[in-house]
Amino acid sequence: MVRWTADELRQAFIDFFVSKGHAHKPGSSLVPKNDPTILLTSAGMVQFKPYFMGTETPDVRRVTTYQRCLRTGDIENVGSTDRHATFFEMLGNFSFGDYFKEEAIRWAWEFVTERMELPRERLWATIYLDDDEAFQIWHEQIGLPRERIVRLGKEDNFWEIGVGPCGPCSEIHYDRGPQFGCGRDDCRPGCDCERFMEIWNLVFIQFYQDEAGQLTPLEQKGIDTGMGLERAASILQGVGSIFEVDLVRPILDEVARLAGTRYGADPEKDVSLRVITDHLRGIVFLVYDGVLPSNEGRGYVLRRLLRRAALHGRLLGLEEPFLGALVGRVVEQMKAGYPELLAQQEHIRQVIDWEERRFGETLDQGVQLLEEALNRVEAQGTKVLDGEQVFRLYDTYGFPVELTKELAAARGVEVDEAGFQQQMELQRSRARAAREATGYMGKPGVERYAELAREVPPTRFTGYERLEEEAQVLALLVDGQPVVEARAGDQVEIVLDRTPFYAESGGQVPDRGTLTGPGGQVEVEDVQRPVAGVVVHRGRVRSGRIRRDEVVLATVDAHHRWDTARNHTATHLLHQALRDALGQHAHQAGSLVHPEYLRFDFTHFQGLDRGQLRELEEEVNHRILQALPVTTTEMAYEEAIAAGAIALFDEKYGERVRVVAIGEYSKELCGGTHVHSSAQVGPFKIIQEGSVAAGVRRITALTGHGTLKLVTELDEGWDRLARLLGTTRDQVPQQVERLAAQVEELQGKLQKMLDQQATSLADQLLERAERVNGAAVVVASLPGLGKEQLRAMGDRVRERLRSAAVLLGTERDGRVQLVAMATPDLVAKGFHAGRVVQAAAKEVGGGGGGRPDMAEAGGRQPERLEQALAVGKETLKAQLGAAAGLAGDGPTPGEP
Template identity: 50%
Template structure:
């Protein structure tokens, strides 16, 4: 039975039992506290918590999932990163009996797997499930196992959880350990956990207590890969139709065969799994970076490239596998085919970049291990692991994997310290209301049946009723002056932060008090929360109030939001259709727009983009808002963004044939209201992602005035007209460079002149002069100039110089050609003595340098260097 048939059968089975199918959500979850979608139930959490109203109380789905917890194990015959989870869910509808009965019916009757091959497990305290399996389903007691780990959740410190019942498939004694007590839960491969039925009946409080949920829920999950293994009768998931075509293509590229060498098989499995994973990640809008989910993508992709190299693949190859993945899965996930070009572009760019540094990084890694082995060490220093990460693009986990294969470990704490030093980022302060959605979920859930009516598209002021007051940790009936609160109204003109647009500010006025609104958030799609402080008097639930948005601030936000739509359209026209939105910020003082593009935008392109946006502003185009069925909007060519959830009816914002996007934000009515548009910066924020920052309206006018004033003042000081500033600045820079070189030459002359007596008193070792001295110089360049002159002055021998630059010790060694011929190696001299300085160094036989942190031992290091030169010369004659 092919995987596509299993998908179809599963959905049909539960549809016949009253379930509504929901499409797979993106691998980029809507919950900001979660990195990636790791389970089928993730998109159901808002329903389970009562934060959102489900489309039905019975749901079923086939969910894309990505987990990295076992990534180091991927390569064996069972562990995966990307997988598909078949699930059925009950939101306060049916419970244990139905979940167990239907799972058994699907496995034994619809799929036809013999009943005696299935072994259920239950939690020891779940007597109902044990008896139901035994008495109603008819499973013999010797095939029902009670296991302590049959308990699911919660995710985080608090949340819904409950016992579960797992259904295991007996693959046969040939897969087992042979022990009489072998059964589900054994570490051997005989019993394959196939389906997990989770009975969510409790909520864990912060103090650890479990309270029964008023509405019990069902969450089940069955891995498509595992049930396909069973239905196709193969030895591992990699031999199913979900993997084998990818694995086979990888083997063809590498010129190897599967199932002949264990080492080759492992690499082929890694590549097959990771090729699926990166294709789906990029398809859902993830881009490579050094943080978050982008780091996961980069790590998985680079691990695949490294295993390709182990198989002898020296050229980029992943896009060949991407095409196989798309052919296998696009019939069920059509966005893969729609995004094929973008997936190719992102993966090709990342793979080519890593291919260029991989060989050099591996050489560096092997040299480090060689040094550690010679010194008897087994731990790779954290700063060296960081250098592999920073210079060669090796994710830390890849370095750890390489080290493990050679019997070494990595100083992870040292790596983290080095990473932290490099970042030197200020930690953003966290507001008192910055709890996660999950932590405040219970408070918000109490208002889920009373959605907030948003009236802010058409008005900035309205009469409303207070329906809820939330303190820092509880619901309130009233609040007094000075208190921080969250306020919920039955209707509001305040826009809750969404789609990149920041939340509104303003005030809410009651007869008895005034609340200053400092931010507006939307913790659930239907609930708008006003965050702020009671400025005067007091307020209470049930009061009638006047909600007033800061009109000037909203107007600035509207200008910037419409400008992002114009910018998006201009980018696609100038750079190409691949330049799609990857994130945005629409604030009152500026706009920020992230988009997919693999190279910096040239000054000429930026000027054309800016000009194109301003052309639409000058034309004063009408901005039209319509509500359409999603299918009709997409058919019209409206742009939908990755990772966004859209309902059956969507809001379409059109700008007179120039732009058309699905958008819930606020906009101007005509583009002329924007006033002007100026790009202020263009940078890279991640691999394949660029960022443009810009200003509009009065902010653009103020910026233009400031730039004019600055250029005129600079021109006045340089005695030129503003148009001549670039040439005048270049002349000035050249003068500075010339003067700096002259200063360094004079400093070197002065230092060398002072050291002339040292040349006369140089030690003589086996016919060679050796000068070792500490000098005062302003820079490393001057140190090298002095070294060159002293080396020329001694004619034949070695020069070793030490200095302190910004209170950090530096050491330089130079050897004349005949000294090198006799066995002197300047690089080894420096390498031998820099540990005394708390650092490292090295170089060529004729010149080397190094440094450290302990300047107090510089004289000791110079003496040791002289001794090392003497040792090298003595050894060369012995």
């Protein structure tokens, strides 16, 4: 075998297929462009989906790429096996109606045996059960023995997405040897053990599958292949897993260094090291490709990966945020294939660091929720924490199950592990069902609508001109199936030949209203455009019946539409005001246009103060009062951009675009609905500004009726406040200022009293100090103090001693807090406060750590606090006794 690096393997693959007449195309973003049916790029063919679906014509017929991919379907296996990953690179070659099976198999065999020089006797092939053509090529043309050609069923070796293109697969597997296997005599590809590693999958797209499951041969057959870069590299480099290849291992080693461990020394820690390494690679590329942490869609995938990585860091003892510090190592390893990462390195680090710090707060929230759940269990007397609750903490808040079990046990409560595993299996089943139904080309429902688009003419949108329209019912569906008639109570999907209803798009919510036919009425609750040309009206038959082919009166709820339009026009005004005030970097990063409010996300790393928000309000309201005309024009995309129109990131634009202009002030490409004059927006009021992700801020605002409603509520609230203060409305500020001054005075007196008490308590602790090898030792329990007060007391004692080690503990609200501190001279001689609190925390069912000079810990067994302090004291003394040169002249107890 050749001993290529991963970078060399990547380039060799591309060069090989270029020599076979393929055009080298760059890999695409992890965010699929112009395709709402796919969450993330999970295979090399994703960017070529329109070619395989027949909706677009390729400019070349043969293509090769290397593609960054992310899949979470096997996330639970990551770290436990040698081959599973969420992030990986896929090397691929594709044919769009050009070559087919023979060439695909022959070239794959040539590359793995002649270029990679893999031993032929260790290579196996799998084929679909009845794909005799593939068998003949492998056996008779390639010369692979029939016993090394394995026929597998649909689940493994047939690619399909429901209705649409499909076909059999053939995989190339490498036999790593019996030492990696299960020991069974019949072990071969398809077994779940680690012996046979799949390195290349060849997909033969040769059929079209209709709704009845019938397969019809395609006139234009296709080839879609994918070789896993990391898997192939692990074989060439003779290492045991994908985590040990030269592209990945340095990242893993850096994680191990930060955690103070060594890969291979502890199997449990190795799993965590692998998980962090894998997830971090995916996190870096997700952020690079414009994904930001959120609670939905791609942002949720990013957040989930980051939280899992952070949690595994905690299992390794990394309590403080650490992932951001590893970004540079990932960039260094990946820059040969992705040099663009270098320019984004600092931005990526900031996003990751910001989110990891937020997760620390979320973890604290999980602790609080667990406490509440345990309180309910104890009140009910069941002593068992429901598995569904444990799963919710794990899935929603990222709370480790192991920590849940530990904290529950400290309260004498068992965890319903069977119930938790049941919920986990339900989640896995949902994920499997989604993968099986979706494959990697998209949601099956989309193909159903694509089929519908081939059967009926495109729906014409007339909603820019009117809110009522007579239209013919072209398609009627109930439970996803076409029907001739639907009756009262049925949930329906209706496609019309024309419609005034705006389908959800560009952040604007859909219209609502009614469809009234000769014999009944449908209440329209949602309007979507799942594929180009098809507008689906979803709702419930409110009365009578509705039939296919009949003419209905489509009526949009005017109040809902105009309130939405006011907010949409206001987003354009706000967008321009932000760019003028903050700079051109402040571009739209998302929006929600709702009839009750608008939400506008924009790129900016700093929060806006009240003065800036007031200026934004004044600017937008100024433009509203100018009564600027709102006009729309259709023109060529290039012409619109040249004219200064703003195009939004990652939006799909055709050759002709719609430009919405608000006087000479704002000009954007937009397909939404708007008012006719800025004056119709009404008063504009910002009600909230905050951060939604690193580098992304969000403004929530009201217009029109929403602002008027807010003014009324504020007016009523002002009257109520005046009554509570016993004064008039105009005197409320002065009365509040007087009360605030009184509170400040009382707080000052209280703080003075607390300081006196703290000084007295510190004096008592100094008097009780012991001497160990010349150093003062202060160990004490201080009941009732909070965490901050305990730390402050430790600082007081330490500051008054030249050479000292301190361990303090407190119990409050059923929780234990511990703090250990040491003076610089002891730290210089090897003393470590973290070891002291860790030893003590184990006695109270908790954990913690920190720096050599100061460390903190917590626990859940306050009744064992004295025992914990005793153990901590022994650890403290042992460190003082073991450190060379600690003995010497030091201060006497209580001496400053």
